Amino acid sequence: MTEAAIPPDPSSPSSDARRWTAGILGATGSVGQRFVALLADHPWFDVVHLAASSRSAGRPYADAAHWLGDATLPPAIGALTVHEAHPDSLPAGAAPPDVVFSALGSAQARALEPAWARAGAAVISNASAYRMADDVPLLIPEVNPDHLALIDRQAYGDGFIVTNPNCATVGLVCALAPITRRFGLTTVRVTTLQAVSGAGYPGVASLDILGNVVPWIRGEADKLHTEPQRILGALDGDRVVPASFVSSAQVTRVPVRDGHLLSIDVETERPVDVDAAAEALTTYASPIADLDLPSAPARLVHLAADPDRPQPRLDVDRGRGMTVTVGQLRIDPLGALRLVALVHNTLRGAAGAAVLNAELLARRGRLSKQR
């Protein structure tokens, strides 16, 4: 398959353009449900396979999933039977879906994603299991699409694994990519205020979070200490050299449904002022701007003018949940650049991130292996 075969008009799913079959692992969970919602009417992908725990296997998806969305569960997908998450659960002789979206937990992902890759699928994973593996791209299409080249190092035959970052990391890196391209980051400090949907379902108990905030999420700070450096690192031959800045994170959980808010300050290699930073953010040239990917927002970052923004309630859905909103750009008394960023944690920070990764692969002809 060549680039020329890519649908010229992504908004026209009825064209005779090339389409790919898709599966979802962990389909009944909260991120899995977001995959279902995003892929239900996707112009390029057709959901044909749903997998979840053995408790759900064998049941129609509409019964197995406690549907969380305010939109209706698409009936065609609701009627699909849920399978176990291992590729052995495929009917005998059946090929795997072209693309397998993984919303598995980390431990399961570690075991099952390689199995699907070996079976020939393009595994597009939201799990943390392989994000830091040397030969696995940790990808944000607007930031480091060149890291896709790492999949050529993978030894899964026709299949491979591509990952997206942790939800809070996505917000941090989207807000900072334009800054570091222009000024060079040396230090990044961040305090997060994270929504409950980031913990899945049932996730955070209401008794723990109603009228409360909890300054701790297991394992989360560590991801903010390592993933940004990898994403913003340089591809050197067949490996990524992590960026050299150091990050420090305090994470908190707040009683918000969707939207991680990040209080950020950064120090830079080259002098920065508010106007220059604002210009960097608003003029950032996305390397995928020409690709017309269906899930790509018009702008990676929106710079809010009002002093009390961004706010989850008002800004989280910007760009259909794929635009990161930044506000309160200022130089603080320590001379650092301060800003506040907001990311939709289950769209730009999870399911939407993965779908965009898959779209990039499609456009780059990387889904042709399976044919």
Next chain:
Amino acid sequence: MTEAAIPPDPSSPSSDARRWTAGILGATGSVGQRFVALLADHPWFDVVHLAASSRSAGRPYADAAHWLGDATLPPAIGALTVHEAHPDSLPAGAAPPDVVFSALGSAQARALEPAWARAGAAVISNASAYRMADDVPLLIPEVNPDHLALIDRQAYGDGFIVTNPNCATVGLVCALAPITRRFGLTTVRVTTLQAVSGAGYPGVASLDILGNVVPWIRGEADKLHTEPQRILGALDGDRVVPASFVSSAQVTRVPVRDGHLLSIDVETERPVDVDAAAEALTTYASPIADLDLPSAPARLVHLAADPDRPQPRLDVDRGRGMTVTVGQLRIDPLGALRLVALVHNTLRGAAGAAVLNAELLARRGRLSKQR
């Protein structure tokens, strides 16, 4: 009045010990109501005068105040008539109360507090109007009781003004005083998650904060940039030399009733490690430990062991709301000391702070002027 005249047993209000009359300015607001609750059974102070806006003046307090507390409004105070906030509203020839607690807004405080001081009252203010004035103590009794000496510079006759810090500042300084005494602070970075009660009543609209966080509170960050340096500054003759560290703050409002949470990182003059910092916090010698002040908690700071603490719901009432809880002490990837602190914003951070200030004045014989 000498120290010897101070009540030997603060828990024994029925003793024949010296007592003082007290007034409350802004008595119907949320901090004013906290004053009412704290002073209703106070062993040293008797509330005799309540003042509020002209809308409330002339009405019984029980009618004028929209009582917010879960405890019952003390009936004796509920029966008092509310006056206008100017000392001219005192009955002709009447002396002002010995102590006047001010919960006024800043603009009103600027006009009215000097008037009460001139009338001979000890004005114990929670307002921001005079916190940074050269001759006004900005006081936390466990931290800088020596700053009380500034009142000798004031030219109000028998009266004077003493202030307590902004609610978030109190939490920050209580957590950091033990650290800076031992290691010397050079930089302080803080992101706050502040409760709605900090904005008074009606204060934050529910439409703005239900299921949301708002990364902005007017004027709040500036206070965190200047007040800590003044409180932790050194008294040099009749002036305070601000401490030299620089602070940078991002403030946010969260849907929590009471309790400001602070995500803090600091750099120090001398090397610090977690054990040394923990020891500094747990062995901090309060300069008022011997004074048996009724509102002073057993410990200024409690160090929580669990990794998910402090939390507003679980920790805010520690030490009857007068102990600051600290947790998650660690050295971050940048080599800075990181911690999380929680302060009860309307007790330790406002009304309780002021009452403790008044108790220190009483014990130090500074309320004797009025006699």
Next chain:
Amino acid sequence: MTEAAIPPDPSSPSSDARRWTAGILGATGSVGQRFVALLADHPWFDVVHLAASSRSAGRPYADAAHWLGDATLPPAIGALTVHEAHPDSLPAGAAPPDVVFSALGSAQARALEPAWARAGAAVISNASAYRMADDVPLLIPEVNPDHLALIDRQAYGDGFIVTNPNCATVGLVCALAPITRRFGLTTVRVTTLQAVSGAGYPGVASLDILGNVVPWIRGEADKLHTEPQRILGALDGDRVVPASFVSSAQVTRVPVRDGHLLSIDVETERPVDVDAAAEALTTYASPIADLDLPSAPARLVHLAADPDRPQPRLDVDRGRGMTVTVGQLRIDPLGALRLVALVHNTLRGAAGAAVLNAELLARRGRLSKQR
């Protein structure tokens, strides 16, 4: 103007179809903002006049309104200058807008709505001031469109006043209209759980409602005792004979943003069972089904199958906020029919209700007076 002049395709605002100019009174409040959002792209109405309190008058709407929506304020409307709410504030010699939507408070509405009607405008009011007036229609287009005839009794010249019910009443009546048409109501008991947006902005203080419920809303229960009878009453000549059933309401406020939930039980003149009631709800023939009104939902009532529905979060936006969702239909141990209903209080229950009323007037040729 005749029916033939009505736009044949309401989704085609670019046609050369007849359009009407529109004003909004109380445009800066929360219902006023809903009017702005609904009318910004309306196929029939063009917003040309915004009015609010004297505090806002003279300022651009974008500055005067604290915009609450998650969608962006339409820039063309944001640029309009806000006027005082009296028709005297119109430029000298200028005609009033064809239609004036009123989101005024009750006291102001009492004084100003007749003034606008006398000036020649069709006043479409969400206020309670004239709902129970003998000659004013209290209208839900799918329920009692014939009540429109009352405007012929009004003596305002070319103008007139039409009202929509209280937000909770709308939910109650939409759910019960199909039931009473078939079975005849004798008693209606309802307990409401009402969202904070029903109180406007700033409205309910967060300190009053965070983690709390408040079993009281001033004047609300009385509206539920009288408005349903008027809406479901019969037009007899030039007056409405109220329906004879008796209703009893307990109202409560809950920490929900949008969506009033109603726990209802009813007794009927004729025997009812669950299947018959469900059939009445699902087969209800709307008297405006043929009119293709742009804001009319496909169905007045949606009957939810799951036992834990309706829920504000999941069901409030059904039919773009114009469909009432009903669930849990059952015969209770007392033999009464029990159900739960949910209404979007600021759309179907306020601004959307008024816009739908205006659309009905347009379609019925009732806006032609002004030409």
Next chain:
Amino acid sequence: MTEAAIPPDPSSPSSDARRWTAGILGATGSVGQRFVALLADHPWFDVVHLAASSRSAGRPYADAAHWLGDATLPPAIGALTVHEAHPDSLPAGAAPPDVVFSALGSAQARALEPAWARAGAAVISNASAYRMADDVPLLIPEVNPDHLALIDRQAYGDGFIVTNPNCATVGLVCALAPITRRFGLTTVRVTTLQAVSGAGYPGVASLDILGNVVPWIRGEADKLHTEPQRILGALDGDRVVPASFVSSAQVTRVPVRDGHLLSIDVETERPVDVDAAAEALTTYASPIADLDLPSAPARLVHLAADPDRPQPRLDVDRGRGMTVTVGQLRIDPLGALRLVALVHNTLRGAAGAAVLNAELLARRGRLSKQR
């Protein structure tokens, strides 16, 4: 043991008064933790045995329980080892505790409570398993203490089972007992707004309830249809004849931590007016008023005067959580008596109810069997 042996001064645990050993089944759950908190300093009972699931067994209680309270876990109880919930888990030859408080789920309670009774313990259960059993008292001490006589019908040897009602039922019956004694109930209609703590821990997922209400709780309405009649029924020989009124309930879950609010209307056999109802509520003569039970509140019911009460935040802790607050007494348009009641669901409605039951048994000499 005789009544004379009962501690004359319940506030004096240091007297040489009789004490009883106590166990808690389901000790790690939310109601189990409330038992721990209530019994930690109880003047009559000493906690000596804690039991929970096999996952917790063998661990110190402080480790096994995710402590939810804002007060500190009592260290002496925290150090106890958790056992399995079956009496076989007692050390060989050891007697069971005198009293066993059960916070088990219904299925477990069905199997395990009889085993503990047969082992000789007085089982004081909060579970629903045996509430409707013919020979088991469903007890509210202030309402139907005579039902205790049912335990003489039980065939467990020295042990027996006593239950308290469902949390919402407790609120309903406490509010209505004074009414039915005076006026006789014929119908009861209730809509509940129930707190999340009623569902235990982790219980209600935050994603389900943040900014939402859910009009459904499995099995809850049925309890409100049957338990009130049993509690308010008459003891006739060795059985209870249920009261003849009929009740109808709609239950809802709301984002409140503690406190079930009930919107109630009742019809009565004899005419009732507001003054007479208020008098019945405020002069209700508790049949246990003379017993000085440590957990009994001064008043079973408090009648609130303000029109916007009761509210969970302001009223739930009245009488240390053991007083039910009633407000808004009125005759509705249908001639029924309407009121709103609030009950602390985990104290008066669960753990406190059970402890009060145990105190009644102690005072009545019913705990002497075990000696």
